[in-house]
Amino acid sequence: MADDHHGPTVRIYLAVFASLMFLTALTVWVAFQDLGMFNDVVALGIACTKATIVILFFMHVKYASRLTWLLAGAGILFLLILFAFAMADYVSRGWLGMPASHYLQ
């Protein structure tokens, strides 16, 4: 049974908070730098990092049972399945070079 009285300390919470604020500032700053298509990559990368930090520390997953890892992982895995399989259709529509695959408007 998960008894998480040994969760993170206040010191860790403050460190997590500081890094989240720093990453927020960073993502705004990066947005104004012209990195071409990498603007999106960096912005999403920072968002994923922030989310991971929140999940691990604020939501105690780092200290939780394997089952919690499994549940959180399952949610993210099926989210990726939804993205990947739906995008697969849209990305590959053009591959046969037929008008059917083109979107019109």
Add this chain to the structure above:
Amino acid sequence: MAITEQDVQASEDAPSVNYLNNGYGLKSWLLTRDHKRIAVLYIISISIFFALGGLFASLVRFELMTPEGDLMSSDTYNKVFSMHGIIMVFFFLVPSIPATLGNFLVPIMVGAKDLAFPRINLLSWYVYVVAGILGTIAVVGGGVDTGWTFYTPYSSTYSNSNVILAAMAAFMAGFSSILTGLNFVVTIHTMRAPGMTWFRLPLFVWSHYATSIIMLLGTPVIAITLVLLMLERGFGFGFFDPNLGGDPVLFQHLFWFYSHPAVYIMILPSMGVMSEMVAAVARKRVFGYEFVAFSSVAIAILGFLVWGHHMFVSSQSTYAGMVFSVITFLVAVPSAIKVFNWTATLYKGSIVYDTQMFYVYGYLGLFLVGGLTGLFLSSMGLDIHLHDTYFVVAHFHYIMVGGQVMGYLGGMHFWWPKITGKMYPDIWGRVSALLVFLGFNLTFFPQFILGYMGMPRRYHVYPDEFQVLNVASSLGASILALGYVIPGAYLTWSIFKGPKAPDNPWGAKGLEWETTSPPPTFNFEETPLVTEEAYQYGPIEEH
């Protein structure tokens, strides 16, 4: 109300206190947190919707006896088949076994006093009822004519019917099934009795675990899809209408992300029922227990990767279609594993010819046809011809009615003595099982032929050459209806006049047969200690 009369009856016959007689009056039922009483509430409300959906089905079959639209207008016909689909899918098939038998049996089978969250369980029933009322308002207030699939842009822009209300009803019914699934997942994880390891769980519990995974992961996507649909229809937010910049095919992706796995919500619980009944009928451990258990989980997970097979002719990319097609073929494998293992369970068994046996055999026959015809539809080259024809209609009715409804009725007969504490006349059970089997085949087998000949689904009028087979189908439907009415009659009779049921009338294995019939409020006098494998009718021989 039937409930309170049932109460009184139970109190006269049963000497001990059980879940039925430990409180009287409407309030003790409507505010109950006992999973068994909530299951009974679900049985009553689901039966009402099954009857309503069946009524719409008979109207459809009546109309299709002639090629012309002479019984009702096209508009009415479209509303009738749409309401048939919406009610049967969202208000009967999805909750049918999980919310009734699952609700009643999962805690007992794992040896718990109740589900983990009894209040949430009651909440799920209320959400279901509110959804049902919304759905009924949608019907009474003019109906909805989009089909249960709500395809855009017809549903979002062109239809003049109560789309928003119906979508809202489906949304809420989905919410109710999320709450049920959540309760099952937590209960199975944390509340197993001492000694009840994962591989001692009855296969019924495994299949409900797999079903709950789908409910948790799939249902929210249909919920958001319906929200987007309502926003588009209500406010003119563009998501799926090409005139507003959207893509109608995206709706289909999001819709089938849930609605294909939902087919497994509808069939997996009945597979669990089958495993229990096969073991009891043959008085034998289910052959290849681990394979049957894992095949449920495999079906649940693979089921999320195949939704695009509903879209082979929708202008979806050919390459995406190929991926969806090949995974669809792979889903056939775990289903085949189950069928072979059930067959092997019967080998050298001790087979009794009671009502359960009739349902087991009927289920096997119908599920075989339903499952195998899925191969035709997952073949891209053939699906071009078969898509949206009566072949598809026949296929999914074999799965959902031949599979799930046979499982539901069979399970009801199997556990009826446990739920009510009363026995029903076995001969009538066998007669009705036979009627359902024959009526079902006569109704839906002709539709395979109709489909290959090219009759599209959702047709109000049709060319003359399709009439003979349509008449045959309608005749079968009347036999099928009879097969559904008879159990309703003798099961109700048994509540009042049936002989009292012993604790274990079938000599079956499982924790639910070790407690009294009906069980006490907290299921067991004391927490059971599990020391043996599931279905251990005798010493188990390994091969």
Add this chain to the structure above:
Amino acid sequence: MADHAVHHDHPHGLAHQFEDMPQQKESAIIGMWSFLITEILFFGGFFATYLIYRSYYPEAFFEGSSHLDISLGAFNTAVLIISSLTMAMAVHKSHEGNKKGIMVYLILTGILGLTFLVVKYFEYSAKIEYGLVPGLVWHPHGENSPQLALFYSLYFGMTGMHALHMIIGIGLLIWLFIKTAQGTYTAEYNAPVEIFGLYWHFVDIVWIFLFPLLYLLGTQGGGH
């Protein structure tokens, strides 16, 4: 949510269906995570829609995004992160059974949540004023108009759904506050505070993704 029926032979806060407190607490946490999975997929439908249309109409999405106020968005991001910290502290205090500590941090969390909603209200008002609400008040008439409307449909859909979660969260927070004031939560029985914390952090995470996707992509004005 756990059942609060009090039994005399049971520890305080233990519901009848559970054997002991750890089992009850584990059930509550797993139950909340199961619910959060459904929430991930619920917002996931929105994000998938966003992803697909974004990849089809990058210009319209850049244009739509450039009308949003980055400073307000960044401010709200900071507000939510601070509220996550105070929520985490409330959970921390609940482990100690520190009633006063829980109450202080819950109030702070609530105030920050309300701040977020107030800022959101001003942002929405500005959009209504400029006629950027598809279907209701829509002023743009350029060739990109439908695609721009698509961006704003997603903007209002996603932030609206997020705001709805915030409102529900604040409602639950008030209920928790009352329960805490009544002395319901102790060092042994604090699962409701803990699982509410999970919910609150999840809502924060959704915003962590909404902020760059909706606000920040307009800065490069068609960077591709």
Add this chain to the structure above:
Amino acid sequence: MQTDFPLFPDQASSFAFQVDALYFGILALCVFFALLVVILVVIFAIKYQRKSDDEVPRQIAGHLGLEIFWTAIPAVLALGVFVWATVLYFHLITPPPNAMEMYVVGKQWMWKLQHPEGKKEINELHVPLGESVRLTMTSEDVLHSFYIPAFRVKKDVVPGRYTNLWFKATQVGSYHLFCAEFCGTEHSRMIGTVHVLEPQNYEAWLTGGTANEPMEVAGERLFEQYACHTCHKADGAGRGPSLVGLFGKTVALEGGGTALVDEAYIRESLLNPSAKVMAGYKPIMPTFKGQISEEGIIQIIAYIKSLKAPELTRME
């Protein structure tokens, strides 16, 4: 079977036979497995009927070899069927290069069909025997699905997009044309007839009807009516690119990237001109959205297709 009670559809296209072969192939597989299981369970029911109420049979836990056997066999068979069906699918969706072009517009609740020579039909389609026909289809309102059971072809007709379908009729006769995707009240009356005629009869039918102008002529008239020719000059000296010989080419775009000039590209350029501007030109073209009907757009496309580059004509 006689025609008043048929149990099988006509085989009237070049791939009807192949689709039916796949159908019967899978059917044989299904019948084999269904019979196998049914015969086994019936034998078991008879042979192992419960003799006495306290009978307990031997408990067999399972057999790993058997499990692997009946996992592998269905998996291999299923993958075999997948390959067969997918190869057939690619054949069914890939039109031969010399196919005749016809156009379909679906709307609630009728099919509007147009021949390349300009002849228009409603809910009827005349096609020549033995000639490959490629349909380019779109919808004015909701989803429809173009379905000819006797040809074993079907494809959804999607608003805002062109979809394609092709067939080669192999048997003279009249066949059903259905709408297979639910499209509203009169869905089941959105049906028509496909007439397959001998080629000479088809020619006679084409010329015998009312004098419709060919599609490219109508397109040319629209081209002038909307003053397209003032910018898109044939010699390339206008403010827009010359359209001569442009169809089917891949062009560079302003701001990078390329685009294939096909039906969809032309339609997009008419409705949303600034989306993909050819390299070297300014985004000055106005949108024609709401001004030209879907049929008009198809006619302009036909006209642009007919503008062949001179050397190409010589090569042919």
